[in-house]
Amino acid sequence: MTIAVLNAFTRRFVEGRLPAGIEPYYFANGDELRALVPKAEIGWFDSFDGTPVREILELAENLKWLNTLAAGVDFFPLDLLGERNVTLTNSAGLNSITIAEYAVMGMLVIAKGYREVVRSQERREWLADAPGKLELFGSKALIIGAGGIGGRTAELLKTWDVDVTMVRRNPAPGVLTADQWRARLGEFDWVVIAVPSTADTDKMMSQAEFAAMKPGAAVLNFSRGPVIDQDALMAAVTSGQVGGAFLDVTDPEPLPSDHPLWGFDNVHITSHLSGRSQTRLIERSAERFIENVTCWERGELLAGVVDLSLGY
Numbered sequence: 064m065t066i067a068v069l070n071a072f073t074r075r076f077v078e079g080r081l082p083a084g085i086e087p088y089y090f091a092n093g094d095e096l097r098a099l100v101p102k103a104e105i106g107w108f109d110s111f112d113g114t115p116v117r118e119i120l121e122l123a124e125n126l127k128w129l130n131t132l133a134a135g136v137d138f139f140p141l142d143l144l145g146e147r148n149v150t151l152t153n154s155a156g157l158n159s160i161t162i163a164e165y166a167v168m169g170m171l172v173i174a175k176g177y178r179e180v181v182r183s184q185e186r187r188e189w190l191a192d193a194p195g196k197l198e199l200f201g202s203k204a205l206i207i208g209a210g211g212i213g214g215r216t217a218e219l220l221k222t223w224d225v226d227v228t229m230v231r232r233n234p235a236p237g238v239l240t241a242d243q244w245r246a247r248l249g250e251f252d253w254v255v256i257a258v259p260s261t262a263d264t265d266k267m268m269s270q271a272e273f274a275a276m277k278p279g280a281a282v283l284n285f286s287r288g289p290v291i292d293q294d295a296l297m298a299a300v301t302s303g304q305v306g307g308a309f310l311d312v313t314d315p316e317p318l319p320s321d322h323p324l325w326g327f328d329n330v331h332i333t334s335h336l337s338g339r340s341q342t343r344l345i346e347r348s349a350e351r352f353i354e355n356v357t358c359w360e361r362g363e364l365l366a367g368v369v370d371l372s373l374g375y
Contacts, residue, residue: 065104067088068089069087069107070109070110071089072109072345073345076345084360096119103125105129107129109133116138121143127150130153131151131154132344134158136151137261137374151369152369156211156367157211160341161337161340162212162215164219164340165285166216166337169283169331170253172331173329175195199224202226203225204254205244205255206228206230207258208256208258210375228247228251248272250277252277253280253281253282254268257285258290260286260287260289260374261373261375264290266289268292276299276304276305278304279304281307283308283309284309284311284312285312313332317334
């Protein structure tokens with residue numbers, strides 16, 4: 064019998080649906096998790112009580128497979144998981160629907176000057192003209208990161224007749240690689256960032272990249288805050304080189320109320336809400352988990368396995 068220790072929020076989705084060889088235990092708080100985790104062979108621990116993830120995983124000496132509903136895994140001690148030969152699966156691709164919708168929304172907010180439209184209603188003022196006149200139709204977007212989020216965003220944008228170019232790590236027809244996209248930045252009206260947060264992507268967009276962008280183009284970030292050099296971004300927005308930014312993520316998070324980034328009219332900050340703007344992530348994650356448990360029992364490959372050496 065394989066012991067699985069699972070967060071209580073999974074119970075209504077997985078109870079009675081696991082293979083006979085899996086014995087589930089559910090925890091509702093950090094104390095219950097600490098008591099159960101030493102015997103866990105399979106774990107799904109997300110969101111307990113703020114205890115550092117490493118502290119919990121150090122107790123999980125029998126763990127063989129860890130699942131998470133997160134897509135980004137930069138907060139996990141990947142070194143510890145690697146030392147113990149633990150398989151880590153994430154929910155890459157499962158949250159792509161809502162985040163891609165947020166990306167299109169962000170582009171429209173910038174293109175149509177929608178912040179001023181909202182303000183006019185708050186003032187009860189009838190505007191005489193449109194504050195934003197850009198159209199997505201015929202514009203060009205560079206999507207850096209061709210995973211689930213980037214891929215879904217590309218699908219949606221193509222239906223709006225946006226000319227989309229993707230950036231991915233491995234070469235493929237019609238896409239740019241990590242050593243090619245910077246030379247092409249000046250061609251695009253939109254730069255959408257959806258890369259994993261790793262040492263290689265830290266401050267990937269900085270002074271040189273903003274200077275190379277098409278003047279007045281916009282950048283949208285759905286990765287992690289440190290992927291963008293925020294000081295360089297503020298300088299580029301101030302100069303007008305960057306026409307707008309839509310930041311679902313910042314560095315740090317939460318962004319302090321006195322941070323100067325809040326003060327830019329053409330910078331939109333959305334408090335890392337893109338992935339939370341849905342009701343079905345746990346359900347989708349549970350469906351993948353159940354399928355993966357069956358594969359685990361059969362010794363088959365799992366979906367969503369993270370390469371611990373790459374961090375995604």
